[in-house]
Amino acid sequence: MEFTAKIIAQFLNGVIEGNPDVSVNNVSGIEKGKEGTIAFLANPKYAKYLYLTKASIVLINKDFNVEKKVNCTLIRVKDAYQSLASLLELYEQQKPVKKGIHEVAVIEKSATIGKDVYIGPFAYIGENAVVKDNAKIYPHVYIGDQATVGNGTVIYPGVKIYYDCWIGARCIIHAGTIIGSDGFGFAPKSSKDYKKIPQVGNVILEDDVEIGANCSIDRATMGSTIIRKGVKLDNLIQIAHNVEIGENTVMAAQTGISGSTKLGSECMLGGQVGLIGHISIADGVKIAAQSGLSSTIKETGKIVQGSPAFGFTDYRKSYVYFRKLPALKAEIDALKKEINELKEKE
Amino acid sequence: MEFTAKIIAQFLNGVIEGNPDVSVNNVSGIEKGKEGTIAFLANPKYAKYLYLTKASIVLINKDFNVEKKVNCTLIRVKDAYQSLASLLELYEQQKPVKKGIHEVAVIEKSATIGKDVYIGPFAYIGENAVVKDNAKIYPHVYIGDQATVGNGTVIYPGVKIYYDCWIGARCIIHAGTIIGSDGFGFAPKSSKDYKKIPQVGNVILEDDVEIGANCSIDRATMGSTIIRKGVKLDNLIQIAHNVEIGENTVMAAQTGISGSTKLGSECMLGGQVGLIGHISIADGVKIAAQSGLSSTIKETGKIVQGSPAFGFTDYRKSYVYFRKLPALKAEIDALKKEINELKEKE
Amino acid sequence: MEFTAKIIAQFLNGVIEGNPDVSVNNVSGIEKGKEGTIAFLANPKYAKYLYLTKASIVLINKDFNVEKKVNCTLIRVKDAYQSLASLLELYEQQKPVKKGIHEVAVIEKSATIGKDVYIGPFAYIGENAVVKDNAKIYPHVYIGDQATVGNGTVIYPGVKIYYDCWIGARCIIHAGTIIGSDGFGFAPKSSKDYKKIPQVGNVILEDDVEIGANCSIDRATMGSTIIRKGVKLDNLIQIAHNVEIGENTVMAAQTGISGSTKLGSECMLGGQVGLIGHISIADGVKIAAQSGLSSTIKETGKIVQGSPAFGFTDYRKSYVYFRKLPALKAEIDALKKEINELKEKE
Numbered sequence A, B, C: 001m002e003f004t005a006k007i008i009a010q011f012l013n014g015v016i017e018g019n020p021d022v023s024v025n026n027v028s029g030i031e032k033g034k035e036g037t038i039a040f041l042a043n044p045k046y047a048k049y050l051y052l053t054k055a056s057i058v059l060i061n062k063d064f065n066v067e068k069k070v071n072c073t074l075i076r077v078k079d080a081y082q083s084l085a086s087l088l089e090l091y092e093q094q095k096p097v098k099k100g101i102h103e104v105a106v107i108e109k110s111a112t113i114g115k116d117v118y119i120g121p122f123a124y125i126g127e128n129a130v131v132k133d134n135a136k137i138y139p140h141v142y143i144g145d146q147a148t149v150g151n152g153t154v155i156y157p158g159v160k161i162y163y164d165c166w167i168g169a170r171c172i173i174h175a176g177t178i179i180g181s182d183g184f185g186f187a188p189k190s191s192k193d194y195k196k197i198p199q200v201g202n203v204i205l206e207d208d209v210e211i212g213a214n215c216s217i218d219r220a221t222m223g224s225t226i227i228r229k230g231v232k233l234d235n236l237i238q239i240a241h242n243v244e245i246g247e248n249t250v251m252a253a254q255t256g257i258s259g260s261t262k263l264g265s266e267c268m269l270g271g272q273v274g275l276i277g278h279i280s281i282a283d284g285v286k287i288a289a290q291s292g293l294s295s296t297i298k299e300t301g302k303i304v305q306g307s308p309a310f311g312f313t314d315y316r317k318s319y320v321y322f323r324k325l326p327a328l329k330a331e332i333d334a335l336k337k338e339i340n341e342l343k344e345k346e
Helices: A005-012 A044-051 A080-093 A312-323 A325-345 B005-012 B044-051 B080-093 B312-323 B325-345 C005-012 C044-051 C080-093 C312-323 C325-345
Strands: A015-017 A037-041 A057-061 A073-077 A178-181 A186-188 A194-196 A202-205 A216-218 A224-227 A303-306 A309-311 B015-017 B037-041 B057-061 B073-077 B178-181 B186-188 B194-196 B202-205 B216-218 B224-227 B303-306 B309-311 C015-017 C037-041 C057-061 C073-077 C178-181 C186-188 C194-196 C202-205 C216-218 C224-227 C303-306 C309-311
Touching (some): A005 A015, A005 A057, A037 A044, A057 A080, A178 A202, A186 B080, A303 A312, A309 A312, A312 B325, B005 B015, B005 B057, B037 B044, B057 B080, B186 C080, B216 B224, B303 B312, B312 B325, B312 C325, B325 C325, C005 C015, C005 C057, C073 C080, C216 C224
Parallel strands (some): A037 A057, B037 B057, B057 B073, C057 C073
Antiparallel strands (some): A186 A194, B015 B073, C303 C309
């Protein structure tokens, strides 16, 4: 498919600067643009590439100040990143859609399968499991007994969903993620060894949740581990038993949340963050990458860093002096010397 | 199934306070209790919920001091958490048990399969592999050539066990975990690139080991990577080649142990801890979450924190002053000023 | 198979000290050597075991100074570790080789399969996918539509490769690793929730790349996430969308690289390292374990540590004083007191 700048500008409600007849058939990053591709510029860090790119069309923000000559056609839009997302969506919708139930899938007779689903080869659907309309179950997926997969949800290859878990509508779960493995619960049996606490709860993913690849989300000991509507998790994330994550909270890769901790809505967690168990985090809290939280945060929108974490700005200030500690020590030694000299003079 | 408080108290050797005839059919967390459920109270942090819970029955410790009116029936037991574990076990035992060898499993002819095993659809059992009595092999599990799965061991969906590895009796391995992948061993071939060192050893899991979801345990270069009896690993943990982990040691999620490091027995590692290679850690050592160990610990039971880690209490003290570094710098500057004033006065 | 010291010395161009007729049939670590095994000594930390080992033969470096009586036969070689690697390779080559296409693999008709490949049971090869000559596809592997697996590449059980991704020649990908999952890209839809940015790019692995178990490598939003020739990644590593990793760079386990970051060639990253997005790292940079990088490094070969990271030596110095902070505070307090005394005397 080829689209002209004119067609794209119409679709995006944008304004053209340059040749409206130039056409593109693919997308590219602005720094790697080639003829025949469309790129976008949203992050000011990349502004310099606007004057160098070989992309034929570049989407820019309405109020962006073009400082030099450009070789491409510009389309000014309200939000270049959002507009690109809309274009990419259009592009995705052209792809062939996976459909039908493959003959080498195994579906237990007691399972309920909705309309217009895709169930790929080597997928397994357990006893009394429910796969709702328009869901897509890729190869090697395991849906345990009594588990539910909601309307229009996409489960990528190799995902394992243990028994009794509930996945809402329009969720996306990427390959290799495990939902509903046992929580890490053991009671000391003697001074040395442990007795396993059976984990009889489940995991609930509400609607519109996206989970990355190779995450693990443990089932609750009792009750439910709950991931609320609109939550987005990156790859290799650990969510322990009985955790609750509020609506639209997002977490970067390799972060881990310990048992029974409760996060508010619209929080943002950087990568490799760790939270201990049994604490609660207010709405809108932001936690810098690699931080460790060991206590509850009650203040909405607080930004923290460190291990253990405290106020972001304070952490940054302390870290400046951490870097200067040898110099600080030298200052102290110098003062010591001066005081001794003063003393001797008396 | 419904059970009355009376029946449960008898089973647990507990003492009833309240209505002995109230009945329950499910378990719940105390803070989310509903009518018809049984909850427990062990962590004092949750004591306030005892007076608010809607659970019908709550297990409490024998000596717990009830300070206000409660609406539920109490059962006093020696250890509320342990008693709950016993109840949950009873509850688990009611579940239907997976049995039989599914027709779409692939089992090589040279493999040896014990009595009363479960082998699910799409499981693969390799050449000369051994699956002992009462083992459960869930769908999409791969058991490599010459690998052994012990008596009563449960291997959850999608686990991959490479050739020659040995899994003991009564182990539990959660979905997505990889046992026996190659150790990360390369020798410089030139100043730039690397030559792979073949990894010809294996992994041994002794009896009663539990491993969480999506872990990776590498095979030894030569000899064995060894996980001793009773070890419990949480999710997303990395165990490198030739590591040895002592009996009943437990590790929280996302911790990583580098090659050839040896941990003692009954150690406790927090989440996201990292240990460098070729060190050894004494029995009973505790390592705080997110710490990094770069040297051997010889002292039994030592508690450490930091990256690199040192004594836990010392770390906490240093961290208090880290947080106050800007104030410390201000103090130094004030002293400097005072000394200069003293000097000028002379 | 049994080999005598004489045969092995000939194969390795080594010099025998001791009995040339002693024979071995297995390899072992020097500290755990048994009769009939060959071990090696390269790391000086293990030198003490040379005098204790029960291994029948030990490979040592040409210039190693034997200080006490040894019970084994020594073979002196140019590089004991490299020589061992050569021996292990020989040992590996004796193993039976997996061959043929299993009858319960599913291969779409439009796929292209090369000569002498292995495709195991329950493997899936998608529409228009290409598996080149001598490639090995283990059980439960998923090769998405239009994906390519290069000549002689080994894909271990359960690996999932999404559509359009390209794997070069002689690569090794360990079990559970996910290649080509969606990048973590969302645009704010309102003040609260997010709109998914479709990820239409792919992942390219150049030749001779090895990736450990349970890693996740996200596809590019547009263009390609690129892992260059000879890169070696350990287990549980996260590579985000549009990252580029230079030739022969190596990373230890649990490290994560955020979106659009570019690493040079021959870099070495310790375990649990985190890099933020949109930065670039010069060739040959070394990053200590658990460090966090938040800005570009332009200096070739720089060594850094800390979170945020700075010069390795400076970090170590600062950390020495971090450990002494309580003592530093005491020194400051003592100075304060002395100054006050000086003041009072005036």
